[in-house]
Amino acid sequence: xxxxxxxxxxxxxxxxxxxxxxxxxxxxxxxxxxxxxxxxxxxxxxxxxxxxxxxxxxxxxxxxxxxxxxxxxxxxxxxxxxxxxxxxxxxxxxxxxxxxxxxxxxxxxxxxxxxxxxxxxxxxxxxxxxxxxxxxxxxxxxxxxxxxxxxxxxxx
Amino acid sequence: xxxxxxxxxxxxxxxxxxxxxxxxxxxxxxxxxxxxxxxxxxxxxxxxxxxxxxxxxxxxxxxxxxxxxxxxxxxxxxxxxxxxxxxxxxxxxxxxxxxxxxxxxxxxxxxxxxxxxxxxxxxxxxxxxxxxxxxxxxxxxxxxxxxxxxxxxxxxxxxxxxxxxxxxxxxxxxxxxxxxxxxxxxxxxxxxxxxxxxxxxxxxxxxxxxxxxxxxxxxxxxxxxxxxxxxxxxxxxxxxxxxxxxxxxxxxxxxxxxxxxxxxxxxxxxxxxxxxxxxxxxxxxxxxxxxxxxxxxxxxxxxxxxxxxxxxxxxxxxxxxxxxxxxxxxxxxxxxxxxxxxxxxxxxxxxxxxxxxxxxxxxxxxxxxxxxxxxxxxxxxxxxxxxxx
Amino acid sequence: xxxxxxxxxxxxxxxxxxxxxxxxxxxxxxxxxxxxxxxxxxxxxxxxxxxxxxxxxxxxxxxxxxxxxxxxxxxxxxxxxxxxxxxxxxxxxxxxxxxxxxxxxxxxxxxxxxxxxxxxxxxxxxxxxxxxxxxxxxxxxxxxxxxxxxxxxxxxxxxxxxxxxxxx
Numbered sequence: 170x171x172x173x174x175x176x177x178x179x180x181x182x183x184x185x186x187x188x189x190x191x192x193x194x195x196x197x198x199x200x201x202x203x204x205x206x207x208x209x210x211x212x213x214x215x216x217x218x219x220x221x222x223x224x225x226x227x228x229x230x231x232x233x234x235x236x237x238x239x240x241x242x243x244x245x246x247x248x249x250x251x252x253x254x255x256x257x258x259x260x261x262x263x264x265x266x267x268x269x270x271x272x273x274x275x276x277x278x279x280x281x282x283x284x285x286x287x288x289x290x291x292x293x294x295x296x297x298x299x300x301x302x303x304x305x306x307x308x309x310x311x312x313x314x315x316x317x318x319x320x321x322x323x324x325x
Numbered sequence: 326x327x328x329x330x331x332x333x334x335x336x337x338x339x340x341x342x343x344x345x346x347x348x349x350x351x352x353x354x355x356x357x358x359x360x361x362x363x364x365x366x367x368x369x370x371x372x373x374x375x376x377x378x379x380x381x382x383x384x385x386x387x388x389x390x391x392x393x394x395x396x397x398x399x400x401x402x403x404x405x406x407x408x409x410x411x412x413x414x415x416x417x418x419x420x421x422x423x424x425x426x427x428x429x430x431x432x433x434x435x436x437x438x439x440x441x442x443x444x445x446x447x448x449x450x451x452x453x454x455x456x457x458x459x460x461x462x463x464x465x466x467x468x469x470x471x472x473x474x475x476x477x478x479x480x481x482x483x484x485x486x487x488x489x490x491x492x493x494x495x496x497x498x499x500x501x502x503x504x505x506x507x508x509x510x511x512x513x514x515x516x517x518x519x520x521x522x523x524x525x526x527x528x529x530x531x532x533x534x535x536x537x538x539x540x541x542x543x544x545x546x547x548x549x550x551x552x553x554x555x556x557x558x559x560x561x562x563x564x565x566x567x568x569x570x571x572x573x574x575x576x577x578x579x580x581x582x583x584x585x586x587x588x589x590x591x592x593x594x595x596x597x598x599x600x601x602x603x604x605x606x607x608x609x610x611x612x613x614x615x616x617x618x619x620x621x622x623x624x625x626x627x628x629x630x631x632x633x634x635x636x637x638x639x640x641x642x643x644x645x646x647x648x649x650x651x652x653x654x655x656x657x658x659x660x661x662x663x664x665x666x667x668x669x670x671x672x673x674x675x676x677x678x679x680x681x682x683x684x685x686x687x688x689x690x691x692x693x694x695x696x697x698x699x700x701x702x703x704x705x706x707x708x709x710x711x712x713x714x
Numbered sequence: 715x716x717x718x719x720x721x722x723x724x725x726x727x728x729x730x731x732x733x734x735x736x737x738x739x740x741x742x743x744x745x746x747x748x749x750x751x752x753x754x755x756x757x758x759x760x761x762x763x764x765x766x767x768x769x770x771x772x773x774x775x776x777x778x779x780x781x782x783x784x785x786x787x788x789x790x791x792x793x794x795x796x797x798x799x800x801x802x803x804x805x806x807x808x809x810x811x812x813x814x815x816x817x818x819x820x821x822x823x824x825x826x827x828x829x830x831x832x833x834x835x836x837x838x839x840x841x842x843x844x845x846x847x848x849x850x851x852x853x854x855x856x857x858x859x860x861x862x863x864x865x866x867x868x869x870x871x872x873x874x875x876x877x878x879x880x881x882x
Contacts, residue, residue: 182752184459191446192386196738197349204738231355233396236369314738341724356723448818459750466816474810527811575840
């Protein structure tokens, strides 16, 4: 069995198109509490599972281990420790950045989870896993109800 | 066929179906799954495997969406399987669950179906743009309703069916849905309301179509060995069938869904049903459009080709008729969150076959058949449920 | 237990509530672009459309002449055997009048779409296309139609090289 062959690549026909949808994502029940607290109060909220003794950051509606519904929100200090980090020198399209960007997974004190965010006000070379950091918030009037209401984390 | 274990449904849960729900997909999955577990007196520890039915990516705009949902479906660190066949998914997910239990591999399986269509703008319809062949069809700028209108018109033409008879399905289903707690579009309407509603794509009017919706549903399957540990009234999933036709849909006659008949034959054979119109107490065929309930009733071999409209007009398919069709209110009345809609029909069969359907209860229901359909008009999925005797 | 269910979980949101500042949302448009290759069969199909001809493939086993053409017969599951030209006339198998555009916006003048069974192809082998130069009230299943082509210099090698089909 053999198909016709096309030997001249200029003769291969293509149709160009794209995925044309716009998406509007709701934050959900728990997400909305979390982002409203960030925007309106400058606070970080977590949810706690009594049964498994886990404090979720970011907060969740359910504990995925015991599947209990979590209704208790607690405020935690926006401070933590760098568990891991990376330094990127290019943007998403592969173009060089003016300044290298540090992205870290920050384990938030008093929780069993953390946030992925940028770290600033320190030379990237001086960063270590284990460096203690705290959140620098945007001024209240400019906060939108998004993770960027925290501008970055800085070393304590 | 070498089926190791008989499979029972022992619990069910469902959320509201609405045009837009605030909950994320994970939260919806959790709410439906949690309710199903509570209904069976089970915890996540009792679940050995999970099957999820949900549209990938396009509606929610989340890549690898089923993996995103899994912790909300109780599947953290469990064997987890994602199945999707368009609108056919809601009746295909329990079939996926059936594989897990009937094979003897797992004693329990949580089956979850979730859909959020609301994030897609300007309209969930836009997400369907890439279903079309990019070379042959998409340059014509089609609207999804075209294919349903073309199928409906062919069906009407071949059998000479007046629109009034088809409109009756919307009246019946939206009326039935008044008794369904999830219902998005329950209403008391008339045939004239349907005929006078806005023409979308002739011969389809606005009230002929089910809405896009957000919602989730869950069922718990268990093997015969453990079902009775959790309930006195297991409902048996005794027949499964599925069949897909090719996507060259302009090369086949649209007046009859042959692939639904193939799936139905497969499921009836397994359930030892030889005379479906006599042995089936009620049916939940997929009704995203009014004519589809009729088209599928014939595909399920419950009526002769061209005869389903007559049965509707004569009241045979009403909830108090001889063969109730869509006692739940169907997609036309309850809503159409793509994957969850079909599972809503299976949950209906579950409640009907243990006398828990409240005002929707079909008297003396012994055997129910559920069916779903989708993709590019090519998939038929069928489940046959039986009351415990 | 359906009859015990009073309120089910779920928090409905209206379109208006979605815009309120008490509801947190995030917007995104994926920036994915695609170049879909026509493949062997459709490549030739498009080349022929540019020349004002419709081509199909024939499977000798089931003896079907199929359009749009494919290099394999999906029923016999073997390679198809030869190229066959079909006519640019056909019969309406089913049709519809669309008062919605591709984004579900309402339009005043309907787009008339049809499945047209092609002369020269096997029975029931049709293609999706549009009808024109016809009064919507006078169309019926079974009507004979003919393709109206773009002038040769405007054709690109696309299904839109046929503008629409009109009554014969």
